[in-house]
Amino acid sequence: xxxxxxxxQRAFQTAVAEYLEAECPMERALAAHxxxxxxADGGVPADLGIWQGLMQLGIGGMIVPEEHGGLGLGLLDMxxxxxxxxxYAAPGPFVEHALATLALVIAGNDEQRAMWLPxxxxxxxxxxxxxxxxxxxxxxxxxxxxxxxxxxxxxxxLHAEGADLIVVGLAGGALGLxxxxxxxxxxxxxxxxxxxxxxxxLTFVDVAVEVLPVVAGARLVDAxxxxxxxxxxxxxxxxxxxxxxxxxxREQFGQPIGAFQAIKHQLADMALAVVPTVGLYWYxxxxxxxxxxxxxxxxxxxxxxHLGELYPPIARRMIEAHGGIGYTWEYxxxxxxxxxxxxxxxxxxxxxxxxxxxxxxxx
Amino acid sequence: MDLTYGPEHEAFxxxxxxxxxxxxxxxxxxxxxxxxxxxxxxxxxxxxRRYGGSEQAPDILRARVIAEEFAxxxxxxxxxxxxxxxxxPTLLERGAEWQKEKFVSDTLSGELKWAQGFSEPGSGSDxxxxxxxxxxxxxxxxxxxxxxxxxxxxxxRYMFALVRTEPDAxxxxxxxxxxxxxxxxxxxxxxxxxxxxxxxxNEVFFADATTPxxxxxxxxxxxxxVSKSLLKHERNMLGGIDRSEGMFNSLVGLARRATRDGxxxxxxxxxxxxxxxxxxGLEAQRxxxxxxxxxxxxxxxxxLLQMMNKLAQSNYAAQVAExxxxxxxxxxxxxxxxxxxxxxxxxxxxxxxxLAAAIAGGTSNIQRNIIxxxxxxxxxxxxx
Numbered sequence: 234x235x236x237x238x239x240x241x242q243r244a245f246q247t248a249v250a251e252y253l254e255a256e257c258p259m260e261r262a263l264a265a266h267x268x269x270x271x272x273a274d275g276g277v278p279a280d281l282g283i284w285q286g287l288m289q290l291g292i293g294g295m296i297v298p299e300e301h302g303g304l305g306l307g308l309l310d311m312x313x314x315x316x317x318x319x320x321y322a323a324p325g326p327f328v329e330h331a332l333a334t335l336a337l338v339i340a341g342n343d344e345q346r347a348m349w350l351p352x353x354x355x356x357x358x359x360x361x362x363x364x365x366x367x368x369x370x371x372x373x374x375x376x377x378x379x380x381x382x383x384x385x386x387x388x389x390x391l392h393a394e395g396a397d398l399i400v401v402g403l404a405g406g407a408l409g410l411x412x413x414x415x416x417x418x419x420x421x422x423x424x425x426x427x428x429x430x431x432x433x434x435l436t437f438v439d440v441a442v443e444v445l446p447v448v449a450g451a452r453l454v455d456a457x458x459x460x461x462x463x464x465x466x467x468x469x470x471x472x473x474x475x476x477x478x479x480x481x482x483r484e485q486f487g488q489p490i491g492a493f494q495a496i497k498h499q500l501a502d503m504a505l506a507v508v509p510t511v512g513l514y515w516y517x518x519x520x521x522x523x524x525x526x527x528x529x530x531x532x533x534x535x536x537x538x539h540l541g542e543l544y545p546p547i548a549r550r551m552i553e554a555h556g557g558i559g560y561t562w563e564y565x566x567x568x569x570x571x572x573x574x575x576x577x578x579x580x581x582x583x584x585x586x587x588x589x590x591x592x593x594x595x596x
Numbered sequence: 597m598d599l600t601y602g603p604e605h606e607a608f609x610x611x612x613x614x615x616x617x618x619x620x621x622x623x624x625x626x627x628x629x630x631x632x633x634x635x636x637x638x639x640x641x642x643x644x645r646r647y648g649g650s651e652q653a654p655d656i657l658r659a660r661v662i663a664e665e666f667a668x669x670x671x672x673x674x675x676x677x678x679x680x681x682x683x684x685p686t687l688l689e690r691g692a693e694w695q696k697e698k699f700v701s702d703t704l705s706g707e708l709k710w711a712q713g714f715s716e717p718g719s720g721s722d723x724x725x726x727x728x729x730x731x732x733x734x735x736x737x738x739x740x741x742x743x744x745x746x747x748x749x750x751x752x753r754y755m756f757a758l759v760r761t762e763p764d765a766x767x768x769x770x771x772x773x774x775x776x777x778x779x780x781x782x783x784x785x786x787x788x789x790x791x792x793x794x795x796x797x798n799e800v801f802f803a804d805a806t807t808p809x810x811x812x813x814x815x816x817x818x819x820x821x822v823s824k825s826l827l828k829h830e831r832n833m834l835g836g837i838d839r840s841e842g843m844f845n846s847l848v849g850l851a852r853r854a855t856r857d858g859x860x861x862x863x864x865x866x867x868x869x870x871x872x873x874x875x876x877g878l879e880a881q882r883x884x885x886x887x888x889x890x891x892x893x894x895x896x897x898x899x900l901l902q903m904m905n906k907l908a909q910s911n912y913a914a915q916v917a918e919x920x921x922x923x924x925x926x927x928x929x930x931x932x933x934x935x936x937x938x939x940x941x942x943x944x945x946x947x948x949x950x951l952a953a954a955i956a957g958g959t960s961n962i963q964r965n966i967i968x969x970x971x972x973x974x975x976x977x978x979x980x
Contacts, residue, residue, distance in 0.1 A: 234605075234657055234893070235598045236886035309597060477972050492975040494965070501964035504972060505904050505911070512883020513876065519597045532879075539876035587872035588865065596848065596862050596871060 236512065242313045245295075250317040252290060257283050257321045259565040265324035266428040266568065278392040279429050281359075284325035287318075288356025296335055301350035307522035308335075308456055312463040312514055319467030322572045324429025326359060326392040328460050333360030333400040336408050336453050340445035345410065349398060360398040363387035363411075363435050364454065364580070371581035372589070373406035373450030383411070383437040389579065393420045393433040401442065406450035409442040416440070427575040429568070455530050457580045458537035459521060462514040465540035465576040469507045472544075472551040472569050476500055479555055496554065503550055506543050513539055531593040538586035544573040599886075605657045612638065612665045620671040627705065630672060638662050639674050640704055643688065648701030656892055667838065678747075679703040679710035683756050686773075690814045690822050695775070699754075711778065713743040713757030713800065714823070721962050723758070724768045724820060728802060730759035735809045737761070737774060739782070739802040745956075749785045749798040752778060762817045773819035775811040782806065792948040793933035837878075837885045840909055843916045843946070844878045847871070847923075854923050854940055861923050870919045877912055884908075900971045907963040913950035921947050 238246065265279035278284070287293075295311050297303020304310075311331060318327050334353045337346050352358035365371050365388045366378070378385045378401060387401065396413040403409050411418065417440040423432040477500055480491030490496050517532035524532075548570040552559035559566045577583065601609070619632050633639045634650045641659060643649020652658070666673045674680060684703055687696055702708040719726040728741025739759060749755070755776045762770035778785070782805030787795040814822040851862040851871060861867050884905075888898035920943045921928055932938040932945050954960045968974045 234601050234660075234886070235890050236883065237597070237890045237894075239597070477974065480974060489975050491968075492977070494961075494977070497968040497974050498961065498964040500972060500974065501907075501967040504900070504967060505907055508900055509884040509904055509908055510880045512887055513880050515597065516879070516883050519599070535872070535876050535879055538872065539880065542873075583873075584869055587869045590872040590875060591868035594872075594875070596851070596868060 236515070238313055238515070242310055245292075245310060246313045246317060248290060249287065249292065249314045250320070252286060253283070253317055253321040253323055256286055257323045259322075259568065262322045262324055262429060262568045263563070263565045266571070268428070278326050278395065279324040279431055281325060283323050284327060284330070285356055287327070293330070293334065293356050294354035296331070296338060297350050297354040298338065298346075301346055301354065303350065303354045307518070308459060309515065309518035309522055312459055312518040315460045315463035316467035316470075316514075319464030319572070319576070320471045322429065322468055322471070322568045326361065326396075328457060328464070329361040329391040330359055331460060332362045332453055332457050333398060335456050336362070336400045336445065336449065339452060340408050340447035340449035342446050345443070345445065349410075353398075358397040359392075359395070360400065361391050361393055361396040362400045362402070362453070362457075363390045363393070364402040364450075365389050369582070369585065371454060371585065373402060373454055376402040376406065376450065377404050378402070378409075378437065379404035381442075382417075382439040383409070383442050384439055385437050387435040387437070389423075390420075390433050390435050391579075392431050393435060394422070394431075399435070400445075400453075401437075402450050402453075403442075403444065405448060407448045408445045408450055408453065410445065411437075411440055411442050427571040429572065430575050430579070451530070452526065454580060455521060455533035458533045458586065459514060459517045461576045461580060462517065462533075462536035462540040465544040465573070466507070466511055466514055468569050468572050468576065469540070469544045469547045472547045473500070473503050473507050475566065475569075476503065476551040476554040483556075499550060499554065503547055507547060510540055510543065527593055531590055534586035534589045534593070537580070538583040538590065541577040541586070542583040545570065545577055548573040601657055601661065605661055608658055609661045609665060612662055613669075616665060616669040616671055620669055626672050630675075630705070633671075638666075643684065643700065643704065647688075647696055648704045656889055660889065663838075675704065675706045677709065678712045678752075678756075679708060682712060683710050686756070686813060686822060690773075692810070692813075694810075695813065699775075708754060709748070709752040711746050711749040711752040711755040711800070713746060713755045713759075713776070715745045716742060717744050721959060724771065726758055726760060726771065728757070728759050729763070730761040730772060730774060732761070732809060736806040737809065737811070739774070739776065739805045739807065741802050743800040743802075744788075744798075746785075746798045746800045747796050749778065749800055750787065754778060755800070756813070758819050758823055761819075765817055768820045769817050771819035771823075772816050773813040773822040774807055775813065776805065776807045780805055791951070792945055836909075837882050840878055840881055840912050843913060844874055847874065847916050847920055850920060850940060850943060851923055854927070856923065856925070867919075867923060870922070874912075874915060874919060877915065881908055881912065900967070903963075903967050903971045906958060907960055907967065910950070910953040910960055910963075913946075913953045917947045917950040 268279065292314050294303035295306045296308065299305045337349050353360055366376060366386060383401065399411045399413060401409045401411050417438040419436045421434045423434055425432045480496050480500060481489055483490050513536040517536040520529040520532040552566045552570060555566060558564050615636055620629055630639060637650045637652045640649035641652040642654065645651045680703060684700055687700060699708060714723060716726050716728060728739065728743065730737045730739050743757065755778055757774050757776055758771050759774050760770050761772040782803050784801040786799045788797055788799060789795050848871060851867050852860065854861040856864045856867065884901050888901055891898055924940060924943055927940045928944055930941040932942045969976050
């Protein structure tokens, strides 16, 4: 019995955290928001530099099999490095690139894997995923795009502009590959609440597609849900830490505000909401790697709904604990609040994932 | 990540299962079964044989396997209550040899029941301000004062109590930990009626009650530190996952039985959403307990997670109560008190009982102080 990260996982997590501590202070996360303030240049990645730096550290190859230039690790290993990315609210194309890579790993044939995986692992090529169609259609069984060429619309596609490859969710829960510069594909930027996560609407008119042989759309959404849960755990933990350290420094009435029971109890409640939830994403990722589809899906939806729901109110309470300074743009608290709304709603809302839990639990 | 118990402990599980299959069935004499289970090394593992325990080397996983298998077979496990869970660990750590010999074994067997005499009308969260006095006269402590919220005092033969014996010492240093026979004329036990209609707890009045001079655990004035080890035991006791899981499973049962807008409540979207939310909270508690178990095994210790157990569990009971109440709707108008055949309205009881969890054994607000000050390092209250 060892329900904990192993030495290697802790080392990966520390390496990513140290990199982000040096390269992604709040000011850099905030800069992604500055850049987009006043224009709707949504499709272009906010800040490719951090992502490129992390790819150089090797995170792109973690889930890629060794024969294709990766480390051949599991989703748990990937999720434990997603946690510090969330903690620093790092802007950039992490989750969707990881998902597109995973799609090829779990659903591609040898040729497709050989063609794409080495370049995706190294970061030489960048990929994204196009899943939701109408509002709320994140579930693989709701996808409708079909046929030898694709015609239709995909919403909320991350960092589509400049992506080399787009993994598209197809009817029946299948997945297909579309080149980023494919004929008939148009990308229309959407102003994004979290400007570190730039969204677009993709319109397909007779676009060439290469279908992946294994039907793995539902499994891919599970993996994404787990990575977002890890991001949310990291982000919510950062909110608790920011609020606690401010309460230790800020003095009013001649003492640190953290000495007042009203503040102290709010901070204790925030920590209580966040700290004991780390196991939800660990277990979900472990179940994804080792257990059957139903058990893994239930754990993934449980982790996504629980962490997705708790993160926004934790971010709000952090801002409240800061008082006026927390409401200013340049102090940066809002970077986490906006990331919280992203983690909560991308790939399905807490409500949707809970209804899925209810169904899988046989209620 | 390795969620298996490993071959050695799975072999042990088989052994425990075989023992239970051959020795336990409904109707077996419980005391006799417990003696067999102690002989086999399954109960009271940390307690020396000479005091009635089974004296096994500490092994968290074996203890967990035993707990799981006894629960599965619905076999009687260790006796619960203040005596076994609070007094015995304290005696083993701080008691005199004769005290261990006299009290431990009969407490483990359930023959001796103990009341806890800590809280007083003026001393709740600020327990160290307690005023019940003990004066040494002619080789006996003479005790005067009052204790309150004393659960099951009517059924208990003895009490372990915090009593002020050094009135001139600073408040934490003037308290002694005394053992008191409740069956004597100087003690008056009066039941108090609770919000759920029960009267589990009592007021206990001392008017020149006495206890022998050597019925003290530790030395004079050491009672506060003697009681500290004991509060730690109680927190562990209240932090278990099993109770939360039991509550959650019962709630799912309620949702399957109750109706909502003319159909089964469990088919209602809001009910499904809330059940899944509570399942998330339950699984988070389970994973946290596994993390703590792992870190106990490696010696890292549970840290912040451990400080959160009590509050997490009492909050959970309150959340279950709220969802149950929302499922009951007008069935909550019917009282289970004095009702010979309560149906779903027995949940009105849980709705009230869940408040006891947030108050007993260190209130939720005191838990928040502990988390904030010891866990998050926030400045301490100005000492009172």
